[in-house]
Amino acid sequence: MAHLIVHGGRPLEGRIVPSANKNAVLPILCATLLTRHPLRIHGVPEITDVRKILELFRTLGSDVRMDYSTGLLELCHQATRFDPAAHRLPVEMRSSIMLVPPLLARFGVARLENDVKGCTLGVREIDPHIEVLRSFGARIEESRDSLIIRADGPLRATRHWLDYASVTTTENFVLCAALAAGESKLTNAASEPHVQEFCDFMRSLGARIEGVGTSQLTIEGVDELAGGEFRLTEDFHEVATFLALGAITGGSIAVKNSAPDQFPLIDRTFAKFGVTIHHEDGWSKTKANGPLKVAEPFTRNVLQKVEAAPWPYLPVDLLPIFIALGVKAEGSVMFWNKVYDGALGWTGELSKFGAHVFLSDPHRLVVFGGKPLMASEVESPYIIRVAIALLMLAASIEGRSVIHNATPIKRAHPRFVENLRALGAEVEWTGGD
Numbered sequence: 001m002a003h004l005i006v007h008g009g010r011p012l013e014g015r016i017v018p019s020a021n022k023n024a025v026l027p028i029l030c031a032t033l034l035t036r037h038p039l040r041i042h043g044v045p046e047i048t049d050v051r052k053i054l055e056l057f058r059t060l061g062s063d064v065r066m067d068y069s070t071g072l073l074e075l076c077h078q079a080t081r082f083d084p085a086a087h088r089l090p091v092e093m094r095s096s097i098m099l100v101p102p103l104l105a106r107f108g109v110a111r112l113e114n115d116v117k118g119c120t121l122g123v124r125e126i127d128p129h130i131e132v133l134r135s136f137g138a139r140i141e142e143s144r145d146s147l148i149i150r151a152d153g154p155l156r157a158t159r160h161w162l163d164y165a166s167v168t169t170t171e172n173f174v175l176c177a178a179l180a181a182g183e184s185k186l187t188n189a190a191s192e193p194h195v196q197e198f199c200d201f202m203r204s205l206g207a208r209i210e211g212v213g214t215s216q217l218t219i220e221g222v223d224e225l226a227g228g229e230f231r232l233t234e235d236f237h238e239v240a241t242f243l244a245l246g247a248i249t250g251g252s253i254a255v256k257n258s259a260p261d262q263f264p265l266i267d268r269t270f271a272k273f274g275v276t277i278h279h280e281d282g283w284s285k286t287k288a289n290g291p292l293k294v295a296e297p298f299t300r301n302v303l304q305k306v307e308a309a310p311w312p313y314l315p316v317d318l319l320p321i322f323i324a325l326g327v328k329a330e331g332s333v334m335f336w337n338k339v340y341d342g343a344l345g346w347t348g349e350l351s352k353f354g355a356h357v358f359l360s361d362p363h364r365l366v367v368f369g370g371k372p373l374m375a376s377e378v379e380s381p382y383i384i385r386v387a388i389a390l391l392m393l394a395a396s397i398e399g400r401s402v403i404h405n406a407t408p409i410k411r412a413h414p415r416f417v418e419n420l421r422a423l424g425a426e427v428e429w430t431g432g433d
């Protein structure tokens with residue numbers, strides 16, 4: 001595990017061009033397995049999860065040429081072979097589950113390890129995925145440490161209504177439906193920006209998908225998907241993260257952002273902590289308004305609150321950076337994670353910095369912000385965005401802090417420490433990978 005050493009207290013200033021969104025890149029990489037034709041993908045970030053999937057593709061015999069210095073990936077799955085007795089899908093990342101539909105389509109069989117959990121946010125169900133796979137005609141065989149999924153012929157189109165708007169289950173539905181004969185319909189589909197970007201990629205290969213960005217997707221199966229060229233866009237998580245880093249350190253960071261239309265609710269959430277975001281000419285920027293202060297609601301006797309849920313709510317993955325702002329800002333805020341039952345257990349670590357927080361139940365946290373903070377050594381759970389939130393606080397407090405087990409950051413944010421240094425931060429990695 002690698003740790004971050006931070007000498008905080010400096011305002012961070014400068015410009016950042018963010019990387020692509022891990023949660024768009026990964027389903028897109030899984031989807032490439034659906035076609036035997038050559039592909040060129042621009043803007044692929046050097047992150048652990050991408051490395052793991054590309055390594056698997058190489059093991060399966062695919063032609064993989066990745067140049068991380070330019071971000072160009074050239075890929076062809078012509079000679080690809082899969083053997084469930086020999087090959088293992090990557091573990092410790094949720095996205096492995098999206099390799100199942102392409103493996104079924106190409107080889108009629110897939111093997112899913114039990115450890116496809118990803119970040120330790122609480123229960124990460126696989127049942128919604130199994131229901132989707134079964135609905136397309138797949139068979140499931142259970143063993144001690146894995147599931148074997150089989151399709152006896154081509155998948156057949158289906159109609160399905162999800163229990164809840166699950167991101168990766170929606171993507172798995174699209175992956176199954178793209179080549180299934182007939183029209184498939186999904187109700188209660190997820191519509192996050194990364195789900196939309198993934199659908200755009202599928203369309204670029206010739207998939208026929210309607211309703212992208214809504215809760216109802218209709219997909220007309222095609223016989224074959226083409227190859228082609230695709231350019232990934234900026235990660236809204238990374239945009240918001242650097243804006244928050246500027247705000248919490250009392251600096252100002254301009255971040256390239258070609259999709260400000262995705263930001264109205266994110267902007268209003270920043271405003272709850274006294275931070276104004278400006279979007280101009282393809283860049284987003286924080287404006288320092290003095291010390292952070294929680295805006296009082298007009299409704300009397302209620303706490304200011306931040307609610308996170310499936311899109312178009314505020315995304316749950318952004319909650320930790322706003323919790324960090326809440327610790328720093330004068331005033332009290334209730335944070336409500338409506339999705340995960342275990343995503344707030346780490347918040348006790350905040351008290352090591354001198355923060356005052358109260359976890360009222362597994363979904364709700366009250367932060368009494370603006371308390372005097374001191375540099376400290378804290379422990380990050382295996383949650384990417386929490387390691388970042390702890391780093392944000394450390395960067396805002398004078399003195400030497402250590403974030404132990406910050407490695408998960410490398411799963412989603414390439415060159416993170418280099419970017420921070422370019423903004424004036426004094427930060428370094430220590431320990432192994």
Ligand SMILES: CC(=O)N[C@H]1[C@@H](OP(=O)(O)OP(=O)(O)OC[C@H]2O[C@@H](n3ccc(=O)[nH]c3=O)[C@H](O)[C@@H]2O)O[C@H](CO)[C@@H](O)[C@@H]1O
Nearest residue numbers: 023094095123124125164165166167168169310317339340
């Ligand atoms: C690789 C990838 O894309 N991972 C993202 C994806 O994970 P993932 O697709 O695994 O997340 P889901 O949308 O399935 O939700 C995760 C869990 O939250 C619970 N749940 C979710 C929604 C809901 O309305 N009710 C409910 O109970 C379920 O226990 C579910 O298992 O979406 C999550 C939610 O945006 C993000 O945190 C992850 O970063």
Ligand SMILES: C=C(OP(=O)(O)O)C(=O)O
Nearest residue numbers: 093094095118119317384
């Ligand atoms: C939770 C995340 O990833 P995963 O679903 O792979 O755990 C994340 O990207 O924040």
